[in-house]
Amino acid sequence: LGPETGAVPDLLARLQDALLPPALPLPARWHALRRHRLRRASRDLADEVSALMRRRRATRREDSPPAVADLLDTACEEGALTREGATSVIVANLFAAHETTAAALSWLLLLLDRHPHLRRRVRDEADRELAGRPPTAADVPRLPVAGAVVKETLRLYPPLWLVQRTVEEPTELAGFPLRRGQRVGVSPFVLHRDPHHYDRPAAFDPDRWIERPDTPLPKYAFMPFGGGPRNCLGTHFATTAMTIAAATLTRDYRISQSPGTATTFDTRTILQPHGLTLDVAGPRIIDRDVLDRSIFGT
Ligand code: HEM
Known part of the structure; x- marks a missing residue:
């Protein structure tokens, strides 16, 4: 827009x-x-x-x-x-693409403020790998720390904390009979904090994604982007954009929660840090065109 x-x-x-x-x-x-x-x-x-x-x-x-x-x-x-069609594409994307990514990035900035040693590691990695230039999608594999921070943020605070399905045929799930038409909610938020799958599930520990890549998780133990045939179409786009944003924002700015402000959980459709106010200090103002070019390649 x-x-x-x-x-x-x-x-x-x-x-x-x-x-x-x-x-x-x-x-x-x-x-x-x-x-x-x-x-x-x-x-x-x-x-x-x-x-x-x-x-x-x-x-x-x-x-x-x-x-x-x-x-x-x-x-x-x-x-x-049609004009109505165009409007509904935008409204759908405001929810599916924009609000989700914005909520995840808000959590990410809040978490990096609370974990300064990780913020330093993300910044050092960006300094080393990007040498002062704006990143492109091709840089993402060279930013494993930023990538792990993104993944760990999505584990602890999956913006779509509840994914729903409607039962098509009568069936049974874990001993519970399900009738046709019933709604079933699956919560990535709950799954992601299951101690069967994660050590110290409540801890913000991006290294769990770097140090233990060989311990495979069951398929649906990590599902911030949903699962099955209707999973998120923007998975790759969102993780790429968030990794680039995490590296660039951390390299170019000092972002911290404004003193005296408090944040609470907002569990409307999208899980977001309600009341989050950030102070942003830094030498460079992001040039929107440069950022768009680096993300979209246009
Ligand atoms: C951090 C960012 C995002 C998160 C956490 C997220 C999460 C999800 C989840 C959980 C679903 C539902 C999947 C299901 O029911 O199994 C979904 C669906 C969808 N997402 Fe995303 N999403 C994100 C970003 C994006 C972006 C950037 C786009 C587009 C560029 C996008 C496009 C879609 C679309 C079109 C669907 C509907 C797919 C369908 O019904 O077939 N999402 N997303």
């Missing part, structure tokens, strides 16, 4: 609230109220996104790098997509 966000962050938060299943069984008429709230929150978000797209169309300069909205715009002009 470009740098302008309008009311999108607030409306996304409202939609996340509306999506939350009720903690307790609700009387029937409250369900209607919930559905109404959900519809209104989705409509308001879609309206704001299309308003931003319209504004971008009207004000975009020819020489500015294309944002996703511009690519979708072209698809609309060529008749490959």
Whole structure:
């Protein structure tokens, strides 16, 4: 969408609230109220996104790098997509791609602030391997410490902490009968803290991914990107972007939690550090075009 966000962050938060299943069984008429709230929150978000797209169309300069909205715009002009279709692609991606990665990076920056020795290791690795230039996706294999920090962050704080499936055929799971149509939740957050699979499961220990690569984990013991045929399409993209961001931000900035602020768990649809405020100090301002080029190669 470009740098302008309008009311999108607030409306996304409202939609996340509306999506939350009720903690307790609700009387029937409250369900209607919930559905109404959900519809209104989705409509308001879609309206704001299309308003931003319209504004971008009207004000975009020819020489500015294309944002996703511009690519979708072209698809609309060529008749490959309707305007509503383009808006819903953006709304879906705000959730699936943007909010998830943003939440994971927020946890990562908070964890590196709490573990200065790891921050130093990520910075030293970036200094050594990147020699002051902006990284590209091809550098990622040379940044194992940053990669392990990303993995360990996703283990402890998987942004999608609950993945859901609907039962298609009656079956049984661990002795529990499941009826057709029932919803089953699988929590990566819980699986990732299972002491059967992880030593000191609550500890932030990226070295577990570097030092013990030969101890294979069962397939679904680590699933921040879900599993099965509907797993995350952005797995590789997200880990690449996060590793590059971890290395670059740590190399170029001193990022710390603002004094006197507190963070709590926010377990709406996406697990995020609620109330996190960071102070950023550093000699270089990130040039958006340089960062885009290094991540997207365009
Ligand atoms: C740290 C970042 C991310 C995390 C933790 C994450 C996690 C997930 C999870 C858990 C699912 C559900 C999988 C399931 O139900 O088994 C999912 C689905 C999906 N993700 Fe991601 N994701 C991230 C980033 C991205 C990015 C960057 C993109 C796109 C560029 C993306 C695109 C998608 C799509 C399209 C789906 C739906 C796949 C389908 O239903 O077939 N995700 N993601």
